[in-house]
Amino acid sequence: MTGTPVPPDRDGPAPFTAEDYAARMRRAADAAAEAGLDGVLVAPGPDLVWLTGYRPVETERLTLLVLRPGHDPVLVVPTLEAPDAAQAPGGSALTLRDWTDGKDPYEAAASLLTADGRYGISDNAWALHLLGLRERLPDAGHVALTRALPMLRAVKDAAELDRLAAAGAAADAAYEEIRKVPFAGRREREVAGDLADLLRHFGHSQVDFTIVASGPNGANPHHEAGERVIERGDMVVLDFGGLKHGYGSDTTRTVHVGEPTEEERRVHDLVRAAQEAGFRAVRPGAACQDVDRAARAVIADAGYGEYFIHRTGHGIGVTTHEPPYMIEGEEQPLVPGMCFSVEPGVYLPGRFGVRIEDIVTVTEDGGRRMNNTPREMAMVD
Numbered sequence: 001m002t003g004t005p006v007p008p009d010r011d012g013p014a015p016f017t018a019e020d021y022a023a024r025m026r027r028a029a030d031a032a033a034e035a036g037l038d039g040v041l042v043a044p045g046p047d048l049v050w051l052t053g054y055r056p057v058e059t060e061r062l063t064l065l066v067l068r069p070g071h072d073p074v075l076v077v078p079t080l081e082a083p084d085a086a087q088a089p090g091g092s093a094l095t096l097r098d099w100t101d102g103k104d105p106y107e108a109a110a111s112l113l114t115a116d117g118r119y120g121i122s123d124n125a126w127a128l129h130l131l132g133l134r135e136r137l138p139d140a141g142h143v144a145l146t147r148a149l150p151m152l153r154a155v156k157d158a159a160e161l162d163r164l165a166a167a168g169a170a171a172d173a174a175y176e177e178i179r180k181v182p183f184a185g186r187r188e189r190e191v192a193g194d195l196a197d198l199l200r201h202f203g204h205s206q207v208d209f210t211i212v213a214s215g216p217n218g219a220n221p222h223h224e225a226g227e228r229v230i231e232r233g234d235m236v237v238l239d240f241g242g243l244k245h246g247y248g249s250d251t252t253r254t255v256h257v258g259e260p261t262e263e264e265r266r267v268h269d270l271v272r273a274a275q276e277a278g279f280r281a282v283r284p285g286a287a288c289q290d291v292d293r294a295a296r297a298v299i300a301d302a303g304y305g306e307y308f309i310h311r312t313g314h315g316i317g318v319t320t321h322e323p324p325y326m327i328e329g330e331e332q333p334l335v336p337g338m339c340f341s342v343e344p345g346v347y348l349p350g351r352f353g354v355r356i357e358d359i360v361t362v363t364e365d366g367g368r369r370m371n372n373t374p375r376e377m378a379m380v381d
Helices: 018-034 046-052 079-086 105-110 127-136 158-178 188-201 215-219 262-280 288-301
Strands: 039-042 064-067 074-078 095-099 118-121 141-144 206-214 235-244 247-257 313-315 322-326 339-342 345-348 352-355 358-362 367-369 378-380
Touching (some): 018 039, 039 046, 074 105, 095 105, 105 127, 215 235, 262 339, 288 322, 288 339
Parallel strands (some): 074 095
Antiparallel strands (some): 039 064, 206 235, 313 322, 339 358, 345 352, 358 367
């Protein structure tokens, strides 16, 4: 098994260059210094992809990018995977330190680090590897990267925003098409399969989730599409997304099979008003929690506050969930280029749920939606 560079989309935008990745690595090292860290340790996962363009197979063998202020980037990598690492889009900016099976990979990594240094480490690093490093350098300290450097990937440049916009447009196209398929009499998983096919049809290379939550299942925000047969009279929550051109989509619309009741219309209109309020709260300098407060207040004032049971939003980029988070207590100010979801919901146990979600980016004077399908309730067959 070998790792491979992240392939470019042949029909998509120009791939990021070696200099793009080198600039990101410098930015991460500089951010570490500003945060009082001695460096950043990056395991395979979204941080490594964003920094180098390299996505190795995740195994028990240690692969670790070491970024230190004032030093060239070093990638500790198994010898058998070194050729692939060298060919990664950012590989020319890396010094490779390879290790062979039977040797101590943690010693190879530890030799690059200060014995009592403090390092940010990517959130998805295996405990096996972190413990191995701590055995070699017991006086070193480690902090989760999203806690130490929460803004590292949060602010997108123009090329990243273009990719997010393309992913959002593809998800919108999938929604417009899914409204044309039959719902009544089919199982949730069948409609979810249609959604996945549509995302791929419109250019997604990866489908991360296709939530189809009908009737009482809609009261479970992360319901897995299952065997329930969708019936006329059901409210159906559709939440779906994945990656296109390496960047994420994530949108939710709630449709109704046939004519809704007056209560269902009222709850849907309430969530739509809350989503609009959250969007209107997006502006440079506002805190992340202000978006949550604006959306939550609309629902609470209508008497449904206890039924809004999750945060209002999450960041998106090379993954579909990443910082920043729109939740009470998050005081991080919004800045242009940040991208995140605005997705309030109301969930009535045993009955139905409603959620409406758009990806939004912060602009110089407010916010811009990456999803533009109608937010009014749609009726399906």
